[in-house]
Amino acid sequence: DTEVTQTPKHLVMGMTNKKSLKCEQHMGHRAMYWYKQKAKKPPELMFVYSYEKLSINESVPSRFSPECPNSSLLNLHLHALQPEDSALYLCASSPMGQEMNTGELFFGEGSRLTVL
Amino acid sequence: AQSVTQLGSHVSVSEGALVLLRCNYSSSVPPYLFWYVQYPNQGLQLLLKYTSAATLVKGINGFEAEFKKSETSFHLTKPSAHMSDAAEYFCAVSGGNNRLAFGKGNQVVVIP
Numbered sequence A: 001d002t003e004v005t006q007t008p009k010h011l012v013m014g015m016t017n018k019k020s021l022k023c024e025q026h027m028g029h030r031a032m033y034w035y036k037q038k039a040k041k042p043p044e045l046m047f048v049y050s051y052e053k054l055s056i057n058e059s060v061p062s063r064f065s066p067e068c069p070n071s072s073l074l075n076l077h078l079h080a081l082q083p084e085d086s087a088l089y090l091c092a093s094s095p096m097g098q099e100m101n102t103g104e105l106f107f108g109e110g111s112r113l114t115v116l
Numbered sequence B: 001a002q003s004v005t006q007l008g009s010h011v012s013v014s015e016g017a018l019v020l021l022r023c024n025y026s027s028s029v030p031p032y033l034f035w036y037v038q039y040p041n042q043g044l045q046l047l048l049k050y051t052s053a054a055t056l057v058k059g060i061n062g063f064e065a066e067f068k069k070s071e072t073s074f075h076l077t078k079p080s081a082h083m084s085d086a087a088e089y090f091c092a093v094s095g096g097n098n099r100l101a102f103g104k105g106n107q108v109v110v111i112p
Helices: none
Strands: A004-007 A010-013 A018-025 A031-037 A044-050 A053-057 A064-070 A073-079 A087-094 A111-115 B003-005 B010-014 B019-021 B024-026 B032-038 B044-050 B056-058 B064-068 B073-078 B087-094 B100-102 B106-111
Touching: A004 A087, A010 A018, A018 A031, A018 A087, A031 A064, A031 A073, A044 A064, A044 A073, A053 A064, B003 B087, B003 B100, B010 B019, B019 B106, B024 B073, B024 B087, B032 B064, B032 B073, B044 B056, B044 B064, B044 B073, B073 B087
Parallel strands: A010 A111, B010 B106
Antiparallel strands: A004 A018, A018 A073, A031 A044, A031 A087, A044 A053, A064 A073, A087 A111, B003 B024, B019 B073, B032 B044, B032 B087, B056 B064, B064 B073, B087 B100, B087 B106
């Protein structure tokens, strides 16, 4: 069982829709991540939040808008997406500021997004 | 900066045979190294990790990996493949800065 929970597991949306992906963790981790993964490819980093502040944005188009309401929650707001944005979106968390911070990531099961 | 190289995107192995997945890393600082497994339509699950303790690391599902600094390698092995081992495997490296660099992955196919 994963300790990072993502909803919804599947999402189909049109190019004019607005939707959100949600992620929750209760491990006390202070870093949370969004990754995009295409089939047969490694995950690509999109955003990193550290202590609820956006610390990394990997030049992601503005149609993706992240939000971190508190240390346990992470959202990804989607608007005016393109078909090429269809992918598996993975949320991850990691401990930060702890004595043994190895960079290990704890992943959720992902949200499979299809843009029509 | 850190990076990893995984050669051979597809790896076929017979059931009961040795599984060997190769990973070579590059890092400007002492690295932390990971192997993750991904089953179809699922997230990434940690198989094992090297964090500067023992160089031979044992993980879940009978997998193990050995850190060899002289060869900058962290190859993953399992003595006897099982059908359930069919999955995508990613090697990853971190410099402890909360940025994980992934390899391109190996798709493992187990032949009955």
